[in-house]
Amino acid sequence: MTTEQLTAEIRKKNSFLCIGLDVDLDKIPQHLLATEDPIFEFNKAIIDATHDLAVAYKPNTAFYEAYGLKGWLALEKTIQYLNNKHPEIFTIADAKCGDIGNTSAMYAKAFLQDLNFDSVTVAPYMGRDSVEPFLAVKNKFTILLALTSNEGASDFQTGKSGIGSTELYKQVLETSKTWKNSENLMYVVGATKEEYFKEIRKIVPDSFLLVPGIGAQGGSLTDVCKYGMNSNVGLLVNSSRGILYASDKEDFAEKAREEALKVQQEMEKIL
Numbered sequence: 001m002t003t004e005q006l007t008a009e010i011r012k013k014n015s016f017l018c019i020g021l022d023v024d025l026d027k028i029p030q031h032l033l034a035t036e037d038p039i040f041e042f043n044k045a046i047i048d049a050t051h052d053l054a055v056a057y058k059p060n061t062a063f064y065e066a067y068g069l070k071g072w073l074a075l076e077k078t079i080q081y082l083n084n085k086h087p088e089i090f091t092i093a094d095a096k097c098g099d100i101g102n103t104s105a106m107y108a109k110a111f112l113q114d115l116n117f118d119s120v121t122v123a124p125y126m127g128r129d130s131v132e133p134f135l136a137v138k139n140k141f142t143i144l145l146a147l148t149s150n151e152g153a154s155d156f157q158t159g160k161s162g163i164g165s166t167e168l169y170k171q172v173l174e175t176s177k178t179w180k181n182s183e184n185l186m187y188v189v190g191a192t193k194e195e196y197f198k199e200i201r202k203i204v205p206d207s208f209l210l211v212p213g214i215g216a217q218g219g220s221l222t223d224v225c226k227y228g229m230n231s232n233v234g235l236l237v238n239s240s241r242g243i244l245y246a247s248d249k250e251d252f253a254e255k256a257r258e259e260a261l262k263v264q265q266e267m268e269k270i271l
Contacts, residue, residue, distance in 0.1 A: 001090055001118045001139070002139070003208065003232070005088075006055065006090050006208070007232045007233060009055045009088055009089070009090070010055050010233050010271075011233075011271075013052065013053065013054075013055055013264070014264070014267065014268035014271050015053055015054065015055055015264045015267050015268065016055060016233050016235050016236055016237055016267055016271075017053060017054045017055060017056070017236075017237060017239065017260065017263050017264055017267060018054065018055070018056035018057065018058050018090075018092065018210065018236040018237060018238040018239075019046065019050060019054045019056070019057050019058070019238070019239060019240070019243055019244075019260065020057075020058045020059075020060060020094070020212070020238050020239065020240030020244075021043050021046065021057055021058065021059040021060075021063075021078065021240075021244070022059070022060045022063045022240045022241070022244065023039045023042055023043060023059075023063050023064070023074075023244075024063065025038065025039070025067070027244075027245050027248065028042045028245075028248070028252070029042075029247075029248050029249060029250060029252050030248075031250060037070070037073070037074055037077065039064070039067065039070070039071060039074035039078075040074045040077045040078055040081075042252075043059075043074070043078045043081075044078075044081060045252070045253040046243075046244060046253060046256050047078075047081065047082065047085075047086070048253065049253040049254065049256055049257040049260075050243070050256060050257055050260045051085075051086050051089065053257070053260045053261055053263075053264040054089065054260065054264075055089060055090060055236070056089060056090040056091065056092060056236050056238075057082060057089060057090075057091055057092070058091075058092040058094050058210075058238055058240075059075055059078060059079070059092075059093065059094060060094040060240075061075065061093060061094060061095045075115070076115065079091060079093075079115050079116065079117060083116055090118050090119070090236070091117045091118045091119070092117065092118070092119045092120070092121065092143065092210065092236075093111040093112075093115065093117040093119070093120040093121070094120075094121050095107070095111060095120055095121060096121050096122065096123050096145065097111075097120060097121070097122050097123065097134070098122055098123030098124065098125055098126055098130055098131075099126065099130055100126065100129070100130060101129045101130060101132070101133055104122075104129075104130050104131070104132075104133040104134060105133040107120070107133075107134070108120070108133050108134045108136070108137050112134070112137045112140040113137065117140075118140060118141060119140060119141035119142065119143050119186065120134060120140075120141075120142065120143065121143045121144075121145065121188060121210075122134055122142050122143065122144055122145070123144075123145050124144050124145060124146075124172050124176065128175075128179050131144065131176070131179060132179055132180050132181070135179060135180060135181035135182065135184045135185065136180070136181060137184075140184065141184050141185070141186050141208075142184055142185055142186070143185075143186040143187065143188055143210050144172065144176055144185055144186070144187050144188065145172075145187075145188045146169050146172050146173055146187040146188055146189055146200070147169040147188070147189050147190060147193050147196055147200070148188060148190050148212075149190025149191060149192040149193065149212050149213035150190070153190065153193070156168055157169045158196075169196070169200075170199070170203060173187065173200065173203040173204055174203055177203075177204070185207060186207055186208040186209065186210055186236075187200075187204060187207055187208075187209050187210070188209075188210045188211075188212065189209045189210070189211055189228070190211065190212055190213040191211045191212065191213030191214045191220065191221070191224050191237065192213045193213075194220055194223035194224050194226075194227060194228075195227075197209075197223075197224065197226075197227035197228040198227045200228070201227065201228065201230065205230060206230060206232070206234070207234065208234050208235070208236060209228055209234060209235055209236070210236045210238065211224055211228065211235055211236065211237045211238060212238045212240075213238075214237050214238065214239050214242075214263070221237060221263070221266055221267070221270070222270070224237065225270045229270075233271070237263075237267070239259075239260075239263055242259055243256050243259045243260050243263075244256060246258065246259045
């Protein structure tokens with residue numbers, strides 16, 4: 001998928017909603033536990049109920065790895081279902097990879113080629129040679145962690161890097177633009193850091209930003225869009241728990257749709 005195709009989907013649906021498929025078997029409706037593959041059945045129902053409202057889905061791989069082989073097979077079935085039924089929807093493997101070059105090449109093969117996700121999240125700490133193997137995969141995107149929404153983000157990300165007394169997250173943004181195939185970069189920027197969006201847009205004005213932190217984490221969609229939106233929208237705003245677990249009863253998919261619709265309608269007003 002190209003950024004032009006993603007932008008067209010955003011305009012078509014009047015939505016830049018990304019739904020995080022973070023499946024916790026302790027939270028899903030109990031009747032699904034009797035099925036052969038409860039994780040996939042949950043995901044399938046959520047996708048079927050919300051695919052016309054969302055432009056992206058983002059499984060966090062930890063929620064699948066936690067259940068061993070069954071979890072990984074459910075992840076495979078989920079991405080295959082999305083690619084077969086809704087190829088127009090952008091898919092994100094939220095794996096937060098980051099290792100030496102030959103290992104990164106294997107991560108890139110696993111998520112971008114074998115599983116055929118459109119993108120994968122990557123940690124930048126180990127630098128250029130740990131990220132470029134992902135960027136080398138044609139027609140795929142690397143979503144680099146830039147400024148995250150967790151409480152501990154300030155431990156490093158907003159501190160001075162020692163390079164021109166620049167905050168570390170700014171150094172990540174500036175340096176990453178010099179890497180080979182950097183046009184294939186997107187960035188994670190937490191919604192709870194909305195005051196930073198203006199500075200970030202000075203450095204990466206045209207890049208797509210994946211924005212977690214809306215909903216359960218308390219981020220403001222209005223503020224994110226005020227400072228983070230560009231002429232091509234340039235945002236994928238993620239919501240997970242607030243949509244997935246709107247109900248733990250048999251009406252869970254219907255209630256998930258209701259919550260997704262609320263977010264989409266707010267986005268439509270902004271657009």
